[in-house]
Amino acid sequence: MSPAIGATLDRVDGRAKVTGAARYSAEVNLPDLTHAVLVGAQVPSGRIIGIDCRDAMVADGVIAVLTHLDLPRIAAQPKLFPGLAGLIAHGQSFFPMQDDVVHYAGQPVAVVVADTLERAEHAATLVRVSYAETPSLTLLDAGRDRAYEPEKIFGGLVPGRNPPRGDPEAALRDAEVTLDLTYRFEVNHHNPIEASTTTAVWDDVDRLTLYDATQGPKATQLSVAELLGLPPTDVRVVSHYVGGSFGSKALIWPHVTVAALAARVVGRPVRLALSREQEFHSCGHREEQEQRIRLGAGRDGRLTAFTHDKISLTSHFDDWAEMSLESAAVTYACPNYAGGYRLVRGNIITPTFTRAPGEATGMFALESAMDELAYAVGLDPLELRLRNHADVDPETGKPWSSKGLKECYQRGAQLFGWADRDPRPGVRRDGQWLVGTGVATAAYPVAAPISPQRARARMYGDGSSVVEAGISEFGTGALTAMTQVAADALGLPVDRVRFVGGSSDLPNIAAAVGSAGAGATSAAVHLACTQLRDQLIGQAVADQGSPLHGADPAEVVVRDGRLCRRDRPEVGETYHQLLDRNHMPDVEAIGTWMPVSPMTSDHAMHTFGAQFAEVAVDADLGRIQVRRLVGVFAPGRVLNRRTAHSQLMGGMLWGVGQALLEATRMDPHTGRYANQNLADYLVPTNADVPDVVVDMIEVPDAVVNPLGVKGVGEIGIVGVSAAIANAIHHATGRRIRKLPILLEDLL
């Protein structure tokens, strides 16, 4: 039996998804179901001085209209905390409808419950709210004079300044070549195809079940239980299928608890589905930001100094900045470094994780700057990167747990045809198109939860197995990959294993965020399954009725559901024979993995890759065509080459969107976004998608987790926008230091 891990196993849920049999959170049908619709504040700042719900209350089908005057109070003030911890994971330190203050446009000020969605939507428009508006700040530039240096960001987990190295200011003064560059980024929204939805139902013993679109059922359970003042035993979360997330469902936002509160008030199940427009102000976003990079280098291109400073807009309640500096800080060997965050408070919801949260912007800035450095010193951009390769972690001096970056450069260059690139910008023409190529490094930290990760494996008497862990399947292919992990550990063919996730009743797994899901879940599943296998081997060698009686357990292997001696494979029996003889209907084992902390590890842990892009720019009209992308990544062990390929390609296409299209535009006069829909917030269509080549370098890693899995969810987008911007420079000679890059930037 060949190993299942690494094979291109078809998605175990593929049929259910394409036939519509898969049920998402908004498709759970319950008796007496009602529908809740939120009413959002139409001003960005002020106080509510009146709410007239009379018309809404008498509209057809309306059951309840709740406002800050009558929505039940929450039991605890939420505090932002990243979901990776595996603990309570609120998206922001604010819960609406507890008082009359409006902090941001779209903040829920009322919730209407009716018997149908259409009636609830209609009644929501009949709620008349009057405001005493106060001055608001919704753009970074408007608040620069009020910028501050936060002590900590990221829910208090990360210092506001990165650990410095050496003396960067002195090194900049002494450098033979210096660059001082500033990069601007517009707001981005995740826009998964499934908007966030929660269906809440209280049973007759006052236990709450939430069918929730979430990256982590456990995170939803703990967070909602805290706000309701309930023990976790009284809150159960079910999340079998989630229609994409990209960070918007990583943390738990207020609407989930509002659904539970509304269901309690009306005494019936409540479904609360955010509209597409509400998605733009209900689940965070990638914040508006600016990054300044200064590089100092010798004429040989070797970096001597690197500073990286970010200023960004956050909410009034949280010091949030996506971590844009961390990967950039360790990508190249550079002895002198400093980096830090500054924040401006504005009338917005707290920003949040957005795919490649921080690295997607931080590496755009660094990799754009590195391209400028390559031209400043007259080196091929790839050679410059090789020359500055970080053989060890430049921050700590620790060796990497695994790296593979040079192999990614080499393989990518070969697939792309990088060799003999003419460095001159603006000289290649194809009709009216100017053509150029660009390269960038991708880097993303290997993150891990800080709590124990668990899975349970159960073998039935017939030798089939169910393996469970409380993950959600939000499109990554986790159910499929974990089936493969379990099959290999148990020594079963994949069709004898069923992997089950999607419920907080199952063994604890932290929310799958920061590319950590595959590593954490595979570790727990692998441990549970090997433990169960070893338990059964132990039983067989102790069983006088077994042909394996008396064998050394270390010399017993399992292949295709049959235990046998390694040296004499003909001696053995099947799981079924063993269990049947002993009258055992099933056997279970729990696997517990305590993740390695990057702080205490002897190794630095990071994932790397290389991105290449070919871009054509219409010389007269400024139109930008991405013609080819090549991405090569070293994500440790690959659990399923097909689903990994899909995630990496999806990430790269996210990079195309970030580079050329995605921008949520704030109108400072209204304090609201002006393009809160998918017709005006542009993402790439199939027609925009170029030829994309994805390859993976499998690097063994004995440190990060038992199977050496570093994850593929985030790394795919990192560096794509820089490779595209660098290719635009190569095509046209123009440096565009902002995202997205638009046609008018090139006219």
Place this chain on the structure above:
Amino acid sequence: MRPLRYSRVADVATAVGTVAADPASTFLAGGTTEVDLQRSYVSPARRLVDINDLPLHQVEELPGGGVRIGALARMSEVAQALPIRRRFPVISQALLLGASPQLRNMASMGGNLMQRVRCGYFRDVAAPCNRREPGTGCSAVHGINRGHAILGTSERCIATHPSDVAVALVALDAVVLTQGPGGAGRIGVDDFFPLPGDTPEREHPTAHGELVVAIEVPPNPMATRSLYLKVRDRESYEFALASAAVAVSLDGQTIGDVRLALGGVATKPWRAHRAEAVLRGAPATVETFTAAAAEELADAVGYGMNDFKIELARRTIVRALRMVLGDPQIHDGTAPGMLSGDGGGTS
């Protein structure tokens, strides 16, 4: 969604009579605009009269070389209709570059002409908008206006007219045929789209209950050499930042006659009369095209984010003329081979 009434009618007279009798009603064809506007509470209509059963689906050749397009013919059907492809490639191309395949299969030609503007403030009932609520002001003039117009604007409204095919129809002097409470009407397509001026809420010179029943495109031999060029942020499902419909005849190296209209830059499908005057009888050179483009954009006004459209529109005109005349240095990828695809291809 607001409670509304719905009925389905089978003949034009009943359709017109039903809507004319009820000020709160409107026609429903493909629904690709109206249903959106209902759901976002922008449309005031409380009653939708479904006209999809009316016998207005045909595309017919007219004696002399013109074409009559039934108002309920779908965009995708018209784009593929042989008389359109043979005689008026610019219409076919404009249709295929519009919207998305799904929308083109639903949207009707009459509905295309009647579609409302895509200005974000028009579609946001919380924002002031003179077009939606006369007298409340224009949020776009000092707002997010990257997609807005630079020609034909007024301080009351700067919303761009969104249609692609209407640009081609304006270039070809098409006629809109209507049936209303007062009888049949024929309106030149240029007149069908008044400038916003002081009354942006008045979008067409038609009476309530007056139904577009057909579009007639008069014969035009030079239209066999015609083209629609659309410049936009992405390659499908996106409105034009600038577009040009052009048809031309050559007299040796001199431009004989020409039709030119612009989209994406004006408050109506914009017939470029001033550029046409420069082009007619002039040598078919880039210098002529550039002079014509400059003349057409001489009075253009930018509003900040959309300032770039003035230069973009000039360059789009020059490019479209070079393309339609087969400049060998241009291979744009938008014209040949496009008819079999979905219009989304990049090359």
